[in-house]
Structures are given as C-alpha cells and as structure tokens.
Amino acid sequence: MAFDSLETPSGRRERVLGGAATHFALAASFFTKVRVVGVVGDDFLPEHEAVLTSKGIDTTGIERAPGKSFHWTGSYVKDMNAAETLATDLNVFAAFEPKIPASYLDSEYLFLANIDPVLQLRVRQTLPNVKMVAGDTMNYWIAAHRENLLKVLKELDVLLINDGEAKMLSGESNGLRAAEGVRALGPKSVIVKHGEYGATAYGSGRPFRAPAMPLHEVVDPTGAGDSFAGGFYGYIASQPELTPEVFRRAMFYGSVLGSLAVEKFGTERLQATTREEIDERVENLRDISHL
C-alpha cells in the first residue's frame, strides 16, 4: 500500500493511492473476492479505504501503524519504460511484518506481491494449504537477496516478472532460455512481461504469447504489472479448474487489466471500469491477434 507522487509526459499527480497490493486487488476484484494484507499510516483516510471496499475487497488485513504510509516519488518523463525513482520514503513500511487475519486462513489463492522475499516466504508458510501460489519480485531482490528469493521461487506455481528481471535472474540473454532458466529455479510457470508488446507464459508445455493492446496514450505506467497480475490471477481464481484454456484466457485478462490501468493516473481507470468493459476489451484483443 503506497502513495505515489508521479510525473509522466501526460502530467503530474501528488500522493495518489498506489502500491502493488492496491493495483493487484482492484484488478482482481472484477473476478473474485479479494483479501488484502498490507500496512498504512495515519494518512490513509476512509476515502482511500473506500476505493477498495467499494469493490468488495476485504481490508481486514490492512494494518494501521502510527506514522505515514510508504511514499514513492517517481518520474517517467525521460523514459516511459523505466521509472526514475526520485524518492522512496519507507515510513511505516520499514518495519512491516505481514499478519494474516484468522478470517483469511481459508484462502485458496495466494499472491505474494513484490516485497522482501523473507516476508514472502513467511506469508506463504502461514498459508500452507492454499491451492495455488503466485508471486512477483524485482531487480533489487534478485541482485541483493538472491538466496532468500530462491527459497520463495521453490514455492511458486507462477512467477510474474519482466524481461530484464528474467534475464538477470537466469543469467541468460536469450528470452526463451531466460524463462527456462527461471523455471529451473522452481516456479512451475513463468510469465514474462514485455511491456507494450504483451507477455509470454512458459510452463511445461509450449509457451503462450498474449499481445498488449496498442494505446494512443500511456498516461501512467505505475501499477501496470500489478494490474496484469491481478487480472491474470483473479480470473484463474474465478474458474473451477485451471485448464490450459483458462490459463491462456487469464493471460488475455492480465493484458487487458494492465492496458486499462495505464490509461489514467493511479487507480483512476481501474476504479471506473466494469467487467463488461473488460470482457469487451478481451474480445478486441482477440480480434487484433487471431487469424
């Protein structure tokens, strides 16, 4: 859970609601009942919580700590594909220790958003009986906390990362070999995100490539990956069984939620969308990619 102060070629915003948990939860909320775990400070007001609760998201696991919420200041003015971090104020996040509410213990699908792998592992161990575990990470943990991250990877059914992270984690420069190298570290499936070009899933069978929707304007790329993950995983959680067909369709839902998320600043666009609009965009994505 975070507040983001952003600068992009489309404009600036101060302290908009963000954070991986927020973007993921909103994206997944169109498909399934979502339960969030995170920490916020005194600056997290009822209006912020309402963004989540209005979508039926369970906020029992959001801990209130004295102080300010995590605050990230970033700019995409120089490069829309790589955020430049101007400031990271950890605030209450610095001492965060995720606590799983008793009411969450019957959860079937666990998503471990990008955070210290020690904490990801601890959460996973708190929920040993989930049906499926998916997760994310970032270059920082790959470079500086590799040993801990490797323990998390062994627990994952699905890892979602981007091209650069897959190459860094595997030491391979070829995209396909990189994905296979990451899979060899534990995850049953690896989804590699290619930004504006879509994403590829690598599992035990053949790969699957989902395109991204060409957009006239990317207003704010923050949270695109988390929204992809939320759409992907939320759709899977909504289905009775994880068939290859469900997995493929989940890739399309992920791509669609990612493309919606970036059309406005922060969570604006996901707050305004509907399942109907999402399904319509999945059909559009099919139309522009199928023979």
Place this chain on the structure above:
Amino acid sequence: MAFDSLETPSGRRERVLGGAATHFALAASFFTKVRVVGVVGDDFLPEHEAVLTSKGIDTTGIERAPGKSFHWTGSYVKDMNAAETLATDLNVFAAFEPKIPASYLDSEYLFLANIDPVLQLRVRQTLPNVKMVAGDTMNYWIAAHRENLLKVLKELDVLLINDGEAKMLSGESNGLRAAEGVRALGPKSVIVKHGEYGATAYGSGRPFRAPAMPLHEVVDPTGAGDSFAGGFYGYIASQPELTPEVFRRAMFYGSVLGSLAVEKFGTERLQATTREEIDERVENLRDISHL
C-alpha cells in the same frame, strides 16, 4: 545483393551471401515466382547464383559489374538487437542504377528494398501498372534524405519498418501514434516490426498483431526483416485477392520466415526449409497465440 562478414555470439562467418534482395527473394520464393533486380561484382560466382535459381528465382535483373560486390562487416556480439557496422564496402553498389529487364515489366507486385529513395522512386516509375507496391527503408534515409523518402512513401501500399524507424519518421514516441503518423505520410498500411516480440500492422481498420516465435538461439539476425517482408509479401502475391484475412495470415507468414532466417548464418536456414515446414510453423505460431 551483398556479401556479409558476421560476428555473433554463436560464431563468425566470412563473406556469406546476403543483402536485402537475397533474403527477401528466398523468403518469397516459397509462395510465388520472384524476379530480382540488383548488382553484383566478379566475386558473385555460379554457386551464389544457384542459391537463387535453385528456388526458381529469376535472376535476369542481376547486373554484373566489374569489381567486387557490396560487402558489409558487422557484429552482434555487444547487442543482438542492434548490428554494429565494422565496415561497409560499397564497391559495385556505389554506382548502382537499377535496370528493370523487359521480361519483368508485367510484374504485378513490386517490393522496393532498402536503398536510396531516389532509386526506389525511379523503379516504381518504371513499373507504373503494378497491382501493389511495398517497401522498406532505414534510419539513414529517414535522417538524411527525408524529402526523397517522403515521395516514395506516397507510392506505397505497405511500408515495413521497425519501431525505432517509425518513431524517427513520425516524431512520435508512442508506438500507435508513431504508426498513425507514418501512415499519414502516405502508405496505406504500415507494418511495424518489434524484433523478438513480433510485428503490428496498422491500416484503415483496427491494428493486427502477429507474435514472433520464441527461439532458443538467434544465430544471426541479419536479414530477419527482409525475410519477414519476403514471407509477408510472397504470401499476398500468391493469393487471388487481398482480403483482411489474407493480410493477417501474411503477417504470420512474415513472422515465420523471419524466425527461420535467424536460426542459421546468412541464407543457410532459408535454403534448407520447405513450404511444409513453414506451414507447420504458422500453425505453431497460431497455437501459441490463440485462445
């Protein structure tokens, strides 16, 4: 028509047969009768010509000039996505003036490979009655010969370029806007190639995205774009009518020929493939991208 001396992470080759016309003609030869125009020197031996004629390619338009053939020396060791030019020996190419044999004048499909736009325009004017004109260009002509290039663009049914060239030509940094900007300069359709991520076609209707085949090893990226163009355009030329469905399928054929071309050095892989293998790979590409 060229000889290429290449260095890639997979190895080195000296003076292998290459050039846009060679790669394009070979790729297109699996679909239709191809007629080549180009210039070579004394070093172009019967064995080189046989690479083309063995595929039924008409070489009447290959001019023999005294001296050596165009020779390019390049390296992909630092970056597989951007060739580093170590030497360009224009040789007989320096004074090249394309001459269209009388036996070519009933051609229906014209492809203007990457060359000085003044020459592209002259060739186009020599064949005013063709059914369709497609073409390629590169950053050098965009930057330094823009006025001439703009005249060529007005003649094109299809322009094939890569992401960077589309952005450079249009002055737009967003991919979709860049393609629209290029289309506004003349071409009825613009195909933007995204390297390992595939390609997107932009025309009067909605865009169409074809994925690229994930490959374990890209041995030599030289000629990938020309092979894409040859597969794309050769397939179109083989069809009685250019329907949207034919156009989409042509994008898949282009992608498949591009992916085959890079699996070995120079023209080795295209020489060894068959229409059956090509069709099989189109089916694979469909399998890994369709819901």
